[in-house]
Amino acid sequence: MNQTKSSAYSWTPEKLRFYIDSLQFAKPHKKILAVIQDEFESDWRVADIGCGPAFIDFDLAEYVTAIDAIDVEPLIIDELVKEKKMLLENCIEKQSSPVLNDERKHELSKQVRDAGKIMPILKDAKTIVQGSYDAVIMAFFPISLERLIDFMMIATKKVFFIVHNHDYEIERNMFRANPNQIKAPELEAFLEPYNFKYKKHVITTEFGQPFRCMDDVHLFLNIYARGANEPERSKIRQRCEDRIEHTDSIEFPYFLSRTVSIAVFSVEIG
Numbered sequence: 001m002n003q004t005k006s007s008a009y010s011w012t013p014e015k016l017r018f019y020i021d022s023l024q025f026a027k028p029h030k031k032i033l034a035v036i037q038d039e040f041e042s043d044w045r046v047a048d049i050g051c052g053p054a055f056i057d058f059d060l061a062e063y064v065t066a067i068d069a070i071d072v073e074p075l076i077i078d079e080l081v082k083e084k085k086m087l088l089e090n091c092i093e094k095q096s097s098p099v100l101n102d103e104r105k106h107e108l109s110k111q112v113r114d115a116g117k118i119m120p121i122l123k124d125a126k127t128i129v130q131g132s133y134d135a136v137i138m139a140f141f142p143i144s145l146e147r148l149i150d151f152m153m154i155a156t157k158k159v160f161f162i163v164h165n166h167d168y169e170i171e172r173n174m175f176r177a178n179p180n181q182i183k184a185p186e187l188e189a190f191l192e193p194y195n196f197k198y199k200k201h202v203i204t205t206e207f208g209q210p211f212r213c214m215d216d217v218h219l220f221l222n223i224y225a226r227g228a229n230e231p232e233r234s235k236i237r238q239r240c241e242d243r244i245e246h247t248d249s250i251e252f253p254y255f256l257s258r259t260v261s262i263a264v265f266s267v268e269i270g
Ligand SMILES: C[S@@+](CC[C@H](N)C(=O)[O-])C[C@H]1O[C@@H](n2cnc3c(N)ncnc32)[C@H](O)[C@@H]1O
Pocket: 008, 009, 049, 050, 051, 052, 053, 054, 070, 071, 072, 073, 076, 123, 124, 125, 126, 138, 139, 140, 141, 142, 178
């Protein structure tokens, strides 16, 4: 499968690369998982729907039996299949080293076991049969409220929503933003008339963009400020350049910080 332009979420190889760089550098998924990891049971089968790069799943795998990482976008699933293969090959190669201590050997077998639990699946989440999984994760999943109950019923025990706590209107043209994503207040208003028991955790986390060089900054702005007209673009460019920080990282010497407030909901089903 080789596709450069996507349909459902307008992923392109560049957008995906920027997003993966951001997750790798800022690691927001670590904070997100920390507040919900105890709510999973070890025998659960989980679906991460609209998984994107599925960063949360590589850490979550330790706590559950299996995770189907489901996305409608071939570019995403291709990338995940590659990522999983590389991780497994890398671990297996390292495991054969004669100088490995027991702690490291144990760590590598854990990584192999956990990566083996993740199954990348190319599928439209609308086609998943209700009751197919113990738990479902929807992280920044673009969905309309009308369809929400159908998606929630894919799970028999719990649904986890990871959403922005409020709108980032000011930065809409400077950062990844998707107006179809539900925000925390809408989700709470939606859940209110139902009898679902739910918990809401609010976390503040870095979710900024690292860059490999200044050309990368310009490429990023060209991609994300595409909708803006020329005066807006130059304002965005200026604001971005003013805010760029230098880092100690060799791989990512520049960083555009962005602190976000994220709400993590765990909703009990049935
Ligand atoms: C904003 S991204 C979030 C990615 C990931 N969950 C994260 O938090 O990093 C939304 C993802 O949902 C996927 N998506 C959108 N509609 C979908 C559908 N009907 N079925 C499966 N995946 C879908 C998109 O391709 C995209 O990868």
